[in-house]
Amino acid sequence: MTAHQFHPTILREYDIRGIVGHTLFPADAYAIGRALGVLAAETGEKTAVVGRDGRLSSPELEAEVVRGLMDSGCAVRRIGCGPSPMLYYAATVSGTAVAVMVTGSHNPPDHNGFKMMRAGKPLFGAEIRRIGALAAAGFPENASSGTVSDWPVFADYTDRLVQDWDGGGRPLTVVWDAGNGAAGQVMTALSARLPGRHILLNATINGTFPAHHPDPTDPHTLEQLIAVVRDEGADLGIAFDGDGDRIGVVDGLGRILWGDQILQILAEDVLRQRPGATVIADVKASQALFDEVRRMGGQPVMWKTGHSLIKTKLAETGAVLAGEMSGHIFFADRWYGFDDALYAAVRFLGIIARLSEPLTARFDRMPRWVNTPELRFDCPDEQKFAVMTAVQAALEAEGAEMSLVDGVRVSTPDGWWLLRASNTQAVLVARAEAPDQAGLSRLMAALTSALERAGVRAPDLPV
Incomplete structure (x- = not known):
């Protein structure tokens, strides 16, 4: 052996x-x-x-x-x-x-x-x-x-992507950025078969990633895309991560749509065809998304962060659509239930081509809360879960309203704050969201206090 x-x-x-x-x-x-x-x-x-x-x-x-x-x-x-x-x-x-x-x-x-x-x-x-x-x-x-x-x-996969194009008659100008990642060749073949004008950035696969790091959740990696969208007067820009399973989107003004905002637009279209269907998002998503899915007649489900966990939950619940803040989008509506940023791009562009208004106007109509980015700070692997146990116990003793789906997501009259232990790194992850800046400051103060009671000093959290 x-x-x-x-x-x-x-x-x-x-x-x-x-x-x-x-x-x-x-x-x-x-x-x-x-x-x-x-x-x-x-x-x-x-x-x-x-x-x-x-x-x-x-x-x-x-x-x-x-x-x-x-x-x-x-x-x-x-x-x-x-x-x-x-x-x-x-x-x-x-x-x-x-x-x-x-x-x-x-x-x-x-x-x-x-x-x-x-x-x-x-x-x-x-x-x-x-x-x-x-x-x-x-x-x-x-x-x-x-x-x-x-x-x-390759050819079969590209053919299948194109098969679900359902755009309207309005031709779009789209800037695509593969970041020299593995999606580049498919992106090139796919965009050539869609109507409209398509401008391709960093489509050549290059494992050194010479243009920029391939991570569309990092605003710095979208700077080139945003500049070209503005210069070309494009309707929107699409970006992919290094292996093409996560999507990033910017509108015609160069504003970034985060994962839950992309999912909100996709959900509106899917729920029009599948009323009452289940839509899943991870615990880091905005409350605005869950509220909008419910308002549009869907059944929102909050679930654990992690593409494998979301994929599994989608299959268990029979949900038609799911997504994460990280840009993983999962379609079980006309697709196979796995996360595919290229397929999500086809469906998203089809929606925008059918809208009676530009994406910028649709973005302006979105309900918005004030929120933090994802806050990550070091905590040793041997301590992070003990910290979470202590935080949860203290909150339960206080009678706090919270979800324990993944870490703790605490709801207050000011909004919500989240604390969870990363499953992949020696870090704790936090996020908070409120209707206004004053409420957000109070939430961050509450998060800082909860950490301190568990023996952790929160490093430079915004308050």
Whole structure:
């Protein structure tokens, strides 16, 4: 038996992720392939699909995953370089036992990792920990003999994206920014088949990300997109993260629409066709979103942050649409329920092309609260959950009105504040929202007080 130990930091809640050459190595990729082969066998069918992003380390890591899967006796199909949703699509339509995407997502160029599926569902949490246990126990020296073939799914995936275009007669001018990430080639092919004028930025896949970091939740990464939207008089701009599963949007004035605002526009359109349907958002989303979904006749559900958790909840509840503040958007209305920023772009652009007003006017009509950005501050892994337990106990003793879906989200006459422990980093995450600045200041003071009572000094939280 050949045993393998992973660096303790890389087995995360939603994926496996580390720094190449420091905490993540090709031997890890091989062990992941061997472990996934075990999981595939338990489904009764040793089949696998593998994809990769454009990072410099991805070809070697992908080759080792494939080798590990083959040594476990799997029939492996390689889809090559592309966005994570293309891998999800391939796995879904083929019904493969396991699927793995080699990607560092929106992390720096020297990072990489693995997003995985089993039997059409996201592989996360306890199953990722089981991969670690299987590797530690060891794999047989006598490897099985699997097979490998190439599967050029790019054209099928692009065709399927275009199939759901439902825009009106108003041609749009759209600026697209792939950030040199894995969505670039699909973005180019997709935009060429949509009506209107399309201006493409950073469409060439380049694992060093020379233009800017590929993370549309960071306003600095949208500066180039905003400038071109304004210069070209475009209707809007669309941005993608490094592996194409998260979307960013700016309107014609260059104003950023955050994940819950994008979801509000999508929900309005979906609920017009599917009245009473369930729409899910994570605990960091604005109260305005939940109120608007209810007003539009939908059933809003607040759920835990994390793309795997949201995806699973969507399947459990039969929801038609879900989203996160991070820009993950999940359609189960005419789509397959996984997060796909390219598909979300098609649906979003179709809505805007059918509107009787520009996106800027629709944005102006949105109900708005005053809120903080996501506030993240260091807290050791061995302390963060104990802090949350202490905060929750103190709030319960006070009789506070709160949701415990993910951390604590406390509601007061001023609005709400949230505190949760990150599942992927040694940090606590906070956010607050109120109808006005005075209310927001009181909420932040209450959050600071709750932390201090739990023995944590909140570092420079705005009040």
